[in-house]
Amino acid sequence: MSILPKTIMLVAALGLAACTNPNRFGSGDDGAGVGATAPVPGIVPGSADDPTSVAHFQQRIGDRVLFLVDQSTLSAEGRVTLDRQAEWLISNSDYLAVIEGHADEQGTREYNLALGARRANAVMEYLVSRGVSANRLKFVSYGKERPLEICSAEACYAKNRRAVTILSAGLSS
Amino acid sequence: MQTRLIPMLIAFLMALLPGFVTAQEPLRLTLDQGVVEPMPYAVPNFVPETSAAMTHAENISRVIAEDLTGTGLFREIPRDAHISGISSFGAPVQFADWKAVNSQALITGAVSTxxxxxxxxxxxxxDVFAGQELGQGMQFASTADGWRRLAHKVADQVYARLTGETPYFDSRVVFVSETGPKNERQKRLAVMDYDGSNVQYLTGSQSIVLAPRFSPGGDRVLYTSYETGFPRVHVLTVGDVQSRILQANDGVMSFAPRFSPDGRTVVYSLxxxxxxxxxxxxxxxGATRRLSVSPAIETAPSYSPDGSQIVFESDRSGTQQLYIMPAAGGEATRISFGQGRYGTPVWSPRGDLIAFTKQNQGRFHIGVMRTDGSEERLLTASFLDEGPTWAPNGRVLMFARExxxxxxxxxLxxxxxxxxxxxxxxxxxxxxDPSWGPLQ
Incomplete structure (x- = not known):
């Protein structure tokens, strides 16, 4: 159990993963992005220090918000994260995003699919209300199919009840 | 009072002595009162009538016994306790030898190629104690690879004759085969015999697949796949394993599909x-119609066997509960009122019960209730039991336990x-996500 998070961190540090691998389910281990702008001296393009990179969005902006049990209401903390996401998306207009909604394992499969959709949609509507163009955004629910943490305790459940904004290269890049 | 007493007394006696009835009545195990003591039976090895039938005779007899004993309703008298064997299908049965080992029912058979x-x-x-044949002798034939189905067909006949119920052994179950850890679970659609044998895979594991549902005839399977990146209802033809998307609006999630009893309509969540x-x-x-209009989550719909009503779950009251509405949509009546949350309702093929998943105080249960919500009974309890499906005769439920x-x-x-x-x-x-298909 204690080995696994370290392994994930190691993978993240090595930057092995490509941009938005749909199999990663917002596990935060994606490395380089599709930084389309000219390199800034001293900053490795695509690294978290590159403010136009996916890595920057994930690590500095924050790519996810968490939810209470059975809830899809955005928390105050979640809204702060989404304000930053909206600002970033507006200034990095080459990117499209899919918001992935997830539930913890305490629930039936169909209900959790619908619940994950509620969460992802709440994020999408908030981003649109902050000025992100709706046609750049989509949402999808994975219900309880792709937990990040695998223990059967609230510490894990809390991290699994999430909506993650996954970036992809837009039409112009 | 008096008119009720006699049937109750008989039911009581039959519950005490399952299978024991007077010589004039056929051997019969009544299931209505719940069978506590399984009926003892013997199935000596079927007689191989050709040399090529040797292995099949042994295997078929064993699968018949597994089917019958597996119901919990029958108890096999072990073969090493048998006094007389069956050397020829036509030879007279030595009833005294089978009475001596208390075998109430005896199954004799022969296999040839x-x-x-x-x-x-x-x-x-x-019927050993009556010294009579129960029903008439029958025969079934199949290609060599269908030997298990032959055994199931024989066991189905025995089950039907001894219980008076329709049987379910010669049936298949479509389900999601799972491998790998929780956070990287690989899921494939698969179909198997009801007892887990003869598993065949219907999809690869490239995309998440969920909740397959057999058509009433068992020829098609509805399921949800993430093949497009979004959950969408697909329909697959079992014969040629070809599938297509049933609901294709861009950027929309569709899931939780189920066929109507006539197989012509699919009800699902959007x-x-x-x-x-x-x-x-x-x-x-491909014409669609919206059946529920509520800002809440409505999902997991299941038709009544006559196709006139749909049971589903909704959180319109604040938590997941079960409701019934007309099949054409319209006003829904809540039927679940116990403690906790209720989901995944499935109408029994007999029409009398609704099976469901219940979540209460951190535990999950599979349960059944009458269609008006009365007489709720919880059948299981665990960390996570989910998604019941009915055997074709409405007497057994299959479900998933995580x-x-x-x-x-x-x-499963x-x-x-x-x-x-x-x-x-x-x-x-x-x-x-098992879905039990029809009796074949």
């Missing part, structure tokens, strides 16, 4: 924005509607 390699099995069922409602689609024309913790895995289980005979279905890998 023909020049084209087909297997022919014939059998008789005997998510638009934050709202999930129930829709129906005419399979031939174990707790980081090493948690999902497996079955349980009698009496709550007895809980057991794991022997699948080669993990399993979830």
């Amino acid at each position: 023909d020049e084209s390699g087909r297997i022919i099995v014939k059998f008789r069922v005997w 998510t638009q924005g934050s709202n999930t409602d129930i829709w129906a689609m005419d399979v031939a024309s 174990t707790q913790g980081a090493q948690g895995a999902s497996a 289980y079955s349980v009698d509607i009496s709550g007895r005979n809980l057991k794991r279905v022997r699948t080669p890998a993990g399993g979830s």
Whole structure:
């Protein structure tokens, strides 16, 4: 159990993963992005220090918000994260995003699919209300199919009840 | 009072002495009162009538015994306790020898093969204490690879004759085969015999697949796949394993599909924005119709066997509860009122009960209730039991049980509607989302 998070961190540090691998389910281990702008001296393009990179969005902006049990209401903390996401998306207009909604394992499969959709949609509507163009955004629910943490305790459940904004290269890049 | 007393007394006696009835009545195991003491029976090895039938005769007899004993309703008298064997299918049965080992029912049979390699099995069922044959001898034939189905067909006949119920052994179950850890679970659609044998895979594991549902005839399977990146309802033809998307609006999630009893309509959930409602689609024309109009989550719809009503779950009251509405949509009546949350309702093929998943105080249960919500009975309890499906005769439920913790895995289980005979279905890998097909 204690080995696994370290392994994930190691993978993240090595930057092995490509941009938005749909199999990663917002596990935060994606490395380089599709930084389309000219390199800034001293900053490795695509690294978290590159403010136009996916890595920057994930690590500095924050790519996810968490939810209470059975809830899809955005928390105050979640809204702060989404304000930053909206600002970033507006200034990095080459990117499209899919918001992935997830539930913890305490629930039936169909209900959790619908619940994950509620969460992802709440994020999408908030981003649109902050000025992100709706046609750049989509949402999808994975219900309880792709937990990040695998223990059967609230510490894990809390991290699994999430909506993650996954970036992809837009039409112009 | 007096008019009621006699049937109750008889039921009481039959519950005490299952299978024991007067010589004039046929041997009969009544299931209505719940069978506590299984009926003893013997199935000596079927007689091989050709040398090529030797192995099949042994195997077929064993599968018949596994089917019958596996119900929890019958108890096999072990073969090493048998006094007399069956050396020839036509020879007279030595009833005294079978009475001596208290075998109430006896199944005798023979297996032969023909020049084209087909297997022919014939059998008789005997009421040992009455010294009579129960029903008439029958025979079934199949190609060599269908030997298990032959055994199931014989066991189905025995079950029907001894219980008066329609049987379910010669049936298949479509399910999701699962491998890998929780956070990287690989899921494939698979179909198997009801007992976990003959697993065939219908999809690869490239995309997440969920909740397959057999058509009433068992020729098609509805399921949800993430093949497009979004959950969408697909329909697959079992014969040629070809599938197509049933609901194709861009950027929309569709899931939780189920056929109507006539197989012409599919009822399913559609998510638009934050709202999930129930829709129906005419399979031939693709025409869709919205059946529920509520800002809440409506999902897991299931038709009544006559097709006139739909039971589904909704959180319109604040928590997941069960409701029934007309099949054409309209006002819904809540039927679940106990403690906790209720989901995944499935109408019994007999029409009398609704099976469901219940979540209460951190535990999950499979349960049944009458269609008006009365007489709720919980049949199981565990960390996570989910998604019941009915055997074709409405007497057994199969469901998925996921174990707790980081090493948690999902497996298929079955349980009698009496709550007895809980057991794991022997699948080669993990399993979830079973859907029991029709008797073949």
